[in-house]
Amino acid sequence: MPKHKWRTVKMSATQTQARSSTLVQRMKRISPLTIVVHLSVLLLVIMWTIPTFGLLVSSIRDKDQLAVSGWWTALSSSEQNLIARTNAPSTQVFENGVYILKGNIAPEGESVEVLAFGSSSQDPSAFEPGTTSTLRNGNTLNVETNGDYVFSSEKEFTGSRGKRIFYQAVEKPRWTLDNYREVLSSEGLGQSFINSLTVTIPATIIPILIAAFAAYALSWMQMPFRGLLLAVVIGLLVVPLQMSLIPLLRLYNEIAMYFGVGAKSYLGIWLAHTGFGLPLAIYLLRNYISNLPREIIESARVDGATDFDIFRRIVLPLSFPALASFAIFQFLWVWNDLLVATVFLGNGDEFLVLTGRLRELLGSRGGNWEILTASAFVTMIVPITVFFTLQRYLVRGLLAGSVK
Structure with a gap:
């Protein structure tokens, strides 16, 4: 063998041995706790993925097969x-x-x-x-x-x-899309889908806007009792929704009667979701905004920028990960909500949201599993799309302010 080829083979063997030893050293550094954490995360992912996959399989199965066997038998x-x-x-x-x-x-x-x-x-x-x-x-x-x-x-x-x-x-196994055709063509489903979007989009945007202003004020503006206000906000995180729902509804009905506004309206549910979502939004955004570089804020003030200019041109663009992370939580919670929607909008066809329509479908067609599974997966499409669109910002926004 020529000398230059022998040297190449020898160098490759040496590099391979070095890489193997480096890998062994890294494996030794991995603590048992890290392995347990990774296995726990993998187990949780599997536990959440299997029911979702089963729901998808059931939604495209023939109704006769679905009635007599489980989804795990559908693949063979x-x-x-x-x-x-x-x-x-x-x-x-x-x-x-x-x-x-x-x-x-x-x-x-x-x-x-x-x-x-x-x-x-x-x-x-x-x-x-x-x-x-x-x-x-x-x-x-x-x-x-x-x-x-x-x-x-x-x-x-x-x-x-x-x-x-x-x-x-x-x-x-027999597969069909007739279940989805029947669901999507059922009476009132399209209107309920529009109603859910009408409730969810404003109920996500409004608390983000309010919480962003409040988080900036609690982070960079000098005001009396700022620490006390922040403690009150954190304390509101532990207030159960069910405990505050009825007093909030009574207050809203009294205000609506005073101003002559209908009690069943989108305004009421927007305000309710805004109130329930603000504590988490303010806490999350404040943690992120308070850790922005002080030099940027002070330089802008030296240049004559007002607090509103700093907030609009500097803080908001830099806070996009935190804003996106809260938007995911708020959108998913409002979209899947049934309790607040039932209390503030009722069960009329004019304001019935998608989760309410699915509940009525369950009540009237409890034996038609193919319709129920297809309906449930239709309601999941929008949240899944939103989550995978913004999920890269989720961890960044949640961990903001946790490490200096």
Whole structure:
């Protein structure tokens, strides 16, 4: 081997050995607590992701499969106990002294592999495919492996619906978007979606604006009792929403009656969400704004800038991570809220928000799981979009002011 190639191979081996030793040293520096923290975070992510994935899978499954099996069985073929109906009695024919119904139990346009069939739901595997079984009323039933059946009776079949056939089959997963089509085309859903946006967007912007002014004043403006005001704000963080909701509603109704304003209006819920969100917003933004470089603020004041100019041109642009982080929390909380919306807007179709519409859908169609799962995922689309759009600012905003 030439000398220059031998040197190259030797240098590569030396570099690889050095990197391996460096990696081993880094692994030794990792404390057990760090490993536990990482594993805990991974576990929490998995615990939150699995139900969301299951909800998505259930929302695009066929409603018949969803009713008889869990979402974890939807990714592969599985053995299931199913029910089918024969053709209507009007299609029966009379042959060899008996009335016969013929057909196939597979859904239209699909195939089926029958493993067994029976005469009742308690024993759907009583007979093997291809055998002729005698039922309790004297009728006979034969079901082939491909789903073809022959139902015969000495008496004429009556009624408007076909007879039930219980069977076991290997069923392939069936996917559909009909659940979403039914949800998105349901009456009132579009109006409720607009109502939720009408409530959420102002209820997110208004507290941010107010809290930004308050946070700047508590951070950089000289005023009496500034520390006491900050302590009051922090104390309001522990006040439960449920304890203050009724007094706030009574106060709002009295003010609305005094000024002749309707009690059920968007203004009331905007003010309510603003009041409930302000303590966290002021605390979060104050921690961030108070840690901005003092030299920038003082230089602006030396140049003759007013507090409003400093706030508008310096503080707001530099505080975008904190503003975005609170916007995520406020938007998610208001969008998913049902209690405050029900109290201040009621259950009328004019002001009913999306969570209220989903609650009514749950009450009136509690057995239609395919509709409920699709509805729930529709309500999640907007919060998920907002979160992933602003999530890079979330940690920066939350950790602001925690480390000098």
